[in-house]
Amino acid sequence: MSSAKNININLKIWRQKNAQAKGSMETYKLDNVSTASSFLEMLDQLNEQLINDKKSPVAFDHDCREGICGMCSLYINGRAHGPETGTTTCQLHMRKFKDGDTIYIEPFRSKAFPVVKDLVVDRSSFDRIQQAGGFVSVNTSGRTIDANATPIPKHDADRAFEAAACIGCGACVATCKNGSAMLFVGAKVSQYALLPQGKVEATQRVLNMVRQMDEEGFGNCTNTGACEVECPKGISLENIARMNREYLAASLK
Amino acid sequence: MKLDSKIPAGPISDKWTDYKDHLKLVAPNNRPKIDIIVVGTGLAGASAAASLGEMGYNVKAFCFQDSPRRAHSIAAQGGINAAKNYQNDGDSTYRLFYDTIKGGDYRAREANVHRLAEVSANIIDQCVAQGVPFARDYGGMLDNRSFGGTQLQRTFYAAGQTGQQLLLGAYSALSRQIGLGRVKMFNRHEMLDLVKVDGKARGIIARNLVTGELERHSAHAVVIATGGYGNVYFLSTNAMGSNVTAGWKIHKKGALFANPCFVQIHPTCIPVHGVNQSKLTLMSESLRNSGRIWVPKRKEDAEAIRAGKLKPTQLSEDDRDYFLERRYPAFGNLVPRDVASRAAKERCDEGFGIEANDTNEGVYLDFSTEIQSKGKQAAYAKGNHNPTPDEITKLGKQWLEEKYGNLFAMYEKITDENPYETPMKIYPAVHYTMGGVWVDYNLQSTIPGCFVAGEANFSDHGANRLGASALMQGLADGYFVLPYTVSNYLADEIRTGKISTDLPEFAEAEKSVKDTIDKFLNNNGTKSVDHFHKRLGLIMWNKVGMARNEKGLTEAISEIAALKEEFYKDVYVPGSSDELNPELEKAMRVADFIDLGQLMAMDALQRNESCGGHFREEYQDSEGETLRDDENFSFVSAWEYMGYDISKEILNKEELKYEFIKIAARNYK
Numbered sequence: 018m019s020s021a022k023n024i025n026i027n028l029k030i031w032r033q034k035n036a037q038a039k040g041s042m043e044t045y046k047l048d049n050v051s052t053a054s055s056f057l058e059m060l061d062q063l064n065e066q067l068i069n070d071k072k073s074p075v076a077f078d079h080d081c082r083e084g085i086c087g088m089c090s091l092y093i094n095g096r097a098h099g100p101e102t103g104t105t106t107c108q109l110h111m112r113k114f115k116d117g118d119t120i121y122i123e124p125f126r127s128k129a130f131p132v133v134k135d136l137v138v139d140r141s142s143f144d145r146i147q148q149a150g151g152f153v154s155v156n157t158s159g160r161t162i163d164a165n166a167t168p169i170p171k172h173d174a175d176r177a178f179e180a181a182a183c184i185g186c187g188a189c190v191a192t193c194k195n196g197s198a199m200l201f202v203g204a205k206v207s208q209y210a211l212l213p214q215g216k217v218e219a220t221q222r223v224l225n226m227v228r229q230m231d232e233e234g235f236g237n238c239t240n241t242g243a244c245e246v247e248c249p250k251g252i253s254l255e256n257i258a259r260m261n262r263e264y265l266a267a268s269l270k
Numbered sequence: 271m272k273l274d275s276k277i278p279a280g281p282i283s284d285k286w287t288d289y290k291d292h293l294k295l296v297a298p299n300n301r302p303k304i305d306i307i308v309v310g311t312g313l314a315g316a317s318a319a320a321s322l323g324e325m326g327y328n329v330k331a332f333c334f335q336d337s338p339r340r341a342h343s344i345a346a347q348g349g350i351n352a353a354k355n356y357q358n359d360g361d362s363t364y365r366l367f368y369d370t371i372k373g374g375d376y377r378a379r380e381a382n383v384h385r386l387a388e389v390s391a392n393i394i395d396q397c398v399a400q401g402v403p404f405a406r407d408y409g410g411m412l413d414n415r416s417f418g419g420t421q422l423q424r425t426f427y428a429a430g431q432t433g434q435q436l437l438l439g440a441y442s443a444l445s446r447q448i449g450l451g452r453v454k455m456f457n458r459h460e461m462l463d464l465v466k467v468d469g470k471a472r473g474i475i476a477r478n479l480v481t482g483e484l485e486r487h488s489a490h491a492v493v494i495a496t497g498g499y500g501n502v503y504f505l506s507t508n509a510m511g512s513n514v515t516a517g518w519k520i521h522k523k524g525a526l527f528a529n530p531c532f533v534q535i536h537p538t539c540i541p542v543h544g545v546n547q548s549k550l551t552l553m554s555e556s557l558r559n560s561g562r563i564w565v566p567k568r569k570e571d572a573e574a575i576r577a578g579k580l581k582p583t584q585l586s587e588d589d590r591d592y593f594l595e596r597r598y599p600a601f602g603n604l605v606p607r608d609v610a611s612r613a614a615k616e617r618c619d620e621g622f623g624i625e626a627n628d629t630n631e632g633v634y635l636d637f638s639t640e641i642q643s644k645g646k647q648a649a650y651a652k653g654n655h656n657p658t659p660d661e662i663t664k665l666g667k668q669w670l671e672e673k674y675g676n677l678f679a680m681y682e683k684i685t686d687e688n689p690y691e692t693p694m695k696i697y698p699a700v701h702y703t704m705g706g707v708w709v710d711y712n713l714q715s716t717i718p719g720c721f722v723a724g725e726a727n728f729s730d731h732g733a734n735r736l737g738a739s740a741l742m743q744g745l746a747d748g749y750f751v752l753p754y755t756v757s758n759y760l761a762d763e764i765r766t767g768k769i770s771t772d773l774p775e776f777a778e779a780e781k782s783v784k785d786t787i788d789k790f791l792n793n794n795g796t797k798s799v800d801h802f803h804k805r806l807g808l809i810m811w812n813k814v815g816m817a818r819n820e821k822g823l824t825e826a827i828s829e830i831a832a833l834k835e836e837f838y839k840d841v842y843v844p845g846s847s848d849e850l851n852p853e854l855e856k857a858m859r860v861a862d863f864i865d866l867g868q869l870m871a872m873d874a875l876q877r878n879e880s881c882g883g884h885f886r887e888e889y890q891d892s893e894g895e896t897l898r899d900d901e902n903f904s905f906v907s908a909w910e911y912m913g914y915d916i917s918k919e920i921l922n923k924e925e926l927k928y929e930f931i932k933i934a935a936r937n938y939k
Contacts, residue, residue, distance in 0.1 A: 021543065155396075
């Protein structure tokens with residue numbers, strides 16, 4: 018990566034000791050950040066500096082750093098996962114920033130995602146929605162029918178895959194002015210609705226998942242479309258429309 | 271210690287069926303009286319927890335991430351093998367079995383591998399039934415592709431996100447059981463010790479990573495499915511949190527650790543960018559279906575490329591050395607990973623590397639040939655029998671995007687270069703660990719009641735794993751092996767009753783964890799955990815990496831032992847124990863990596879042969895290929911913990927017997 022150079026940046030980062038504490042923005046200066054570094058490597062570098070100064074490092078969620086596990090989050094300069102469209106925070110690189118920039122970093126904020134510490138939030142509400150119906154009720158015996166016994170039109174399989182590509186990061190919720198989880202839930206409902214294996218339980222699934230979504234305190238969808246824009250995996254609004262159709266059909270049954 | 275692998279007698283193709291038919295069962299009415307702990311929620315852990323929950327046992331599942339869906343199985347890209355023979359190219363259970371044994375360079379157990387091949391087809395059926403959206407062709411049938419070390423197409427895939435789709439399938443099965451109340455899930459919890467009572471695994475000590483509270487959990491059996499230990503090298507394709515701690519804790523409590531030196535270094539990863547690099551990113555092996563690996567034929571050209579004076583696209587075909595196609599014409603770019611990695615290293619060591627980083631380590635993975643051939647095919651399919659070069663290129667790029675779009679996009683984000691226009695730069699990186707906790711045929715460790723599944727055990731891949739076989743093994747262990755073998759063990763536990771966490775063994779284990787935590791937090795050293803982890807990683811990469819020799823390994827052993835002393839004396843861990851404290855979590859994991867690193871070097875030093883991913887420079891033929899020593903090293907090395915000083919560990923051996931496959935030199939030429 019011969020084009021890499023070093024830049025100096027200013028950081029304004031949300032610090033909050035725990036869920037109960039009142040948080041605030043703190044200012045840090047970080048020099049010699051390689052533009053080939055990822056955004057999270059920049060935060061590693063900040064933490065190394067803080068640790069060497071015997072100060073408390075910044076807590077943030079991350080794991081795979083390949084844009085697939087969905088654990089990283091962060092609101093960067095007012096956008097979920099930062100300035101680059103279709104990119105998780107871990108895949109954002111410092112070459113997208115300039116020398117002397119001031120970067121604002123906040124946690125994903127939403128009623129259903131309480132802050133745990135600093136930039137770490139609790140997204141277990143997503144797990145509970147999945148537990149309410151995000152599955153096909155088939156036991157894991159391996160004694161099902163042959164995988165090719167039911168042909169699935171390529172178009173449907175591809176649409177199901179696109180919906181299933183959701184990484185469950187919660188950017189859709191964080192960016193929505195209503196704190197709605199419709200894109201996340203719509204993607205899961207759509208994946209199963211598009212496949213023959215998912216059709217048997219379709220009615221119960223959509224009713225149960227939507228009920229759980231409402232119980233968790235997520236807001237309603239007002240078709241702003243911000244979720245689709247900020248989704249790092251390009252999950253389409255069509256999934257919300259499909260869920261609404263499924264929900265309507267289920268409610269009328 | 272006498273090792274009993276418990277391999278059943280009989281012909282290879284009947285062993286598992288016969289054995290399974292005679293295992294003991296636990297009746298449905300007794301299962302709710304029995305508790306099982308599953309640590310880790312990747313493919314092996316999630317599938318085991320879901321299956322055991324379905325059966326009616328009380329399952330407690332643990333993961334350190336904020337959700338079970340984050341486990342690093344999710345990052346597997348290319349695919350999953352299964353002997354379905356949907357492509358009618360001659361596949362069978364036997365061929366998958368044979369390819370896996372050969373790919374592992376004859377250092378895996380025949381019986382385990384055959385079982386894996388047998389259940390592989392059920393995995394695909396199961397996943398499709400769960401709604402896993404595999405790639406399909408226009409007839410609606412499942413599509414396949416090739417992976418390294420095979421000459422047929424048996425790999426099922428979902429774009430470059432197969433691991434994600436399979437894990438989300440297992441997660442959905444797990445979620446169903448959590449919703450039904452049969453599995454209790456503990457997110458953001460880390461297992462920090464195993465509790466043994468009367469010699470049996472009876473529970474764990476886990477730390478709630480949010481509150482810092484230490485918790486005691488009891489059970490009649492404990493399943494460890496916590497993945498591999500590639501992060502011992504600091505830089506690897508593993509997730510940042512991937513660690514060996516659960517495996518190492520049970521090792522310290524009596525579970526033998528097998529073949530620690532068998533590490534897979536994956537040929538196609540994005541090269542290192544600089545000192546602040548935190549991890550390496552894989553570019554799927556599936557890309558070797560379409561990409562050709564090369565370096566310049568002339569050193570001057572390599573130098574000019576590194577200096578930015580020459581572009582790879584400017585080099586003519588005659589000036590390129592497609593070194594895998596040259597050395598291994600029968601398998602070409604699809605040789606197994608260990609072979610491809612060493613070949614890339616050989617070229618770079620000779621000065622042909624093309625990356626302008628500190629070490630010049632990098633080779634090209636080039637898609638231009640495929641763009642032309644697939645573009646032409648696509649044009650013909652559209653009825654255009656006389657396409658212009660521009661049309662061909664455009665259609666070829668579209669074809670690549672459909673197959674590998676997410677990988678190409680990821681490459682561009684990381685490197686700022688467009689792989690549709692210029693070849694990818696790649697170099698080997700640590701990816702997978704074949705070694706792991708020693709288990710018998712039941713996947714039980716040497717501690718009764720403590721089972722180990724998936725990458726965390728050593729059992730199926732010998733000295734080198736074939737691509738698309740990790741997903742297969744994880745799900746096979748969790749869905750189709752453990753439900754039988756764990757039940758067999760638990761059949762003798764139906765009268766035991768609930769195990770109290772007030773037993774002195776729990777108190778003792780909890781106290782020892784607490785002491786370790788306090789020691790770190792009060793250490794008042796001067797250097798960060800990462801400082802030590804990076805130093806360990808450098809020793810490992812340079813001396814216990816792709817090429818090893820006696821001198822380097824001997825040095826590594828003493829350097830790591832010294833690093834351990836320095837670590838405990840001088841590591842600085844900020845914060846307190848009663849809060850979310852990622853530095854504390856890292857400190858405890860790195861402590862275990864240091865111990866394991868030393869053991870890996872010891873294991874590599876005793877294995878005076880080259881096999882699979884373990885390449886000892888002293889043991890190679892005149893063409894640089896590995897020289898195995900079957901007479902003296904056809905065994906699993908199984909190490910026994912003897913206390914703080916790792917150099918005191920005792921080597922136990924399990925002889926490997928090949929009754930059904932004729933052992934031969936591995937040849938991909």
